[in-house]
Amino acid sequence: MTPQPFRLRIADDAIADLHARLDMTRWPDQPAGLPWAHGADLAWMQRLATYWRHRFDWRAQEQRLNAFVQYTTPLHGIQLHYIHEAGQGPAPMPLLLSHGWPGSVFELAELIPRLTDPARFGADPADAFTVVAPSLPGYGLSFRPGQPGFSVEQIADAFAALMTDVLGYGRFATQGGDWGASISARLGLVHPHKTVGVHLNLLPIARDPARLGSSPAAQRYREELQHWLREETGYSAIQGTRPHTLAFGLSDSPIGLAAWIAEKMRAWSDCDGDIESVFSLDEILANVSLYWFTGAIGSSFWPYYARQHAAQWPIPEGATVDVPMGYAEFPAEILRPPRELAERTFTDIRRWSAMPRGGHFAAMEQPELLAEEIRAFYRPLRGTA
Numbered sequence: 001m002t003p004q005p006f007r008l009r010i011a012d013d014a015i016a017d018l019h020a021r022l023d024m025t026r027w028p029d030q031p032a033g034l035p036w037a038h039g040a041d042l043a044w045m046q047r048l049a050t051y052w053r054h055r056f057d058w059r060a061q062e063q064r065l066n067a068f069v070q071y072t073t074p075l076h077g078i079q080l081h082y083i084h085e086a087g088q089g090p091a092p093m094p095l096l097l098s099h100g101w102p103g104s105v106f107e108l109a110e111l112i113p114r115l116t117d118p119a120r121f122g123a124d125p126a127d128a129f130t131v132v133a134p135s136l137p138g139y140g141l142s143f144r145p146g147q148p149g150f151s152v153e154q155i156a157d158a159f160a161a162l163m164t165d166v167l168g169y170g171r172f173a174t175q176g177g178d179w180g181a182s183i184s185a186r187l188g189l190v191h192p193h194k195t196v197g198v199h200l201n202l203l204p205i206a207r208d209p210a211r212l213g214s215s216p217a218a219q220r221y222r223e224e225l226q227h228w229l230r231e232e233t234g235y236s237a238i239q240g241t242r243p244h245t246l247a248f249g250l251s252d253s254p255i256g257l258a259a260w261i262a263e264k265m266r267a268w269s270d271c272d273g274d275i276e277s278v279f280s281l282d283e284i285l286a287n288v289s290l291y292w293f294t295g296a297i298g299s300s301f302w303p304y305y306a307r308q309h310a311a312q313w314p315i316p317e318g319a320t321v322d323v324p325m326g327y328a329e330f331p332a333e334i335l336r337p338p339r340e341l342a343e344r345t346f347t348d349i350r351r352w353s354a355m356p357r358g359g360h361f362a363a364m365e366q367p368e369l370l371a372e373e374i375r376a377f378y379r380p381l382r383g384t385a
Contacts, residue, residue: 010293030043136155171196228334268359270359
């Protein structure tokens with residue numbers, strides 16, 4: 001399990017192939033009604049395609065990622081890719097950062113330096129972390145054709161092995177949103193002796209209206225959850241039941257792939273309908289292009305399929321996570337369960353913060369706010385890693 005240094009370099013002919021496919025795009029018509037009402041908007045997608053084909057600089061994005069120290073290592077039957085950035089401070093705490101879908105390690109690019117070198121951003125160097133940020137198995141640079149799929153439970157076990165067996169961190173902090181939240185919480189459940197704490201910006205709680213009480217907070221969440229289940233779960237249903245059929249189209253059409261991902265980035269962010277108010281086209285396309293060049297969109301669906309066909313959630317009904325937990329609730333998050341519901345699962349909530357702005361992609365949308373929250377949560381826990 002000896003780690004090998006890694007640098008990203010996509011072949012020139014793969015970039016040329018992408019350009020050729022963009023030139024040959026066959027566009028759908030635009031349905032009647034408001035833009036984005038039925039999914040990705042035609043006019044915006046055409047503008048994105050023009051930028052992708054003629055102005056987007058993939059090599060600059062490679063350099064951005066290659067500014068981090070990266071490795072690959074054989075682990076649990078795959079070649080796992082991860083960033084490993086040393087903290088700049090007197091006693092950096094090891095921190096496992098886990099991204100989600102439809103994200104990648106690009107999602108964490110602005111967050112990582114704020115955690116590894118807080119003094120550079122005007123914060124206390126005593127709050128520094130040494131950050132380990134893997135590409136999830138089956139995602140981006142942790143994907144090879146034919147490799148086994150990983151459930152959230154298997155990813156958590158693999159990440160525990162990475163941190164302790166490969167890197168030698170006996171205890172470590174965790175943080176995540178989306179699938180990263182489920183992974184982090186699972187680590188706190190099944191590897192509590194290794195986990196200093198769990199910091200989340202999404203609550204991985206079963207989405208069952210029948211479990212809710214009658215308080216005003218529960219009623220607000222019930223309405224939010226009913227809307228989510230009715231209007232926003234089509235992607236999850238197909239990714240969890242017939243993922244391979246979808247993968248044919250998204251693996252063959254870069255515009256199809258971009259529409260599938262960008263529509264979620266717009267819908268789940270705190271952008272008030274204007275996706276470019278929170279993400280630049282370069283940020284959107286860096287993430288989409290990594291999925292494209294690695295061919296990993298189909299394999300990225302596997303956690304959805306695994307959860308859909310499992311008997312229980314990664315945190316089973318009745319189980320509790322008893323390590324210290326912190327939560328940053330961003331106002332445009334896809335779902336915001338009330339604290340009274342979270343307390344049934346997380347028995348040691350140390351910090352619960354209502355954030356002023358931001359959505360599902362907090363590490364990209366509000367990296368400074370998220371970094372401040374992570375530092376504040378773990379500050380009293382230092383010395384236990």
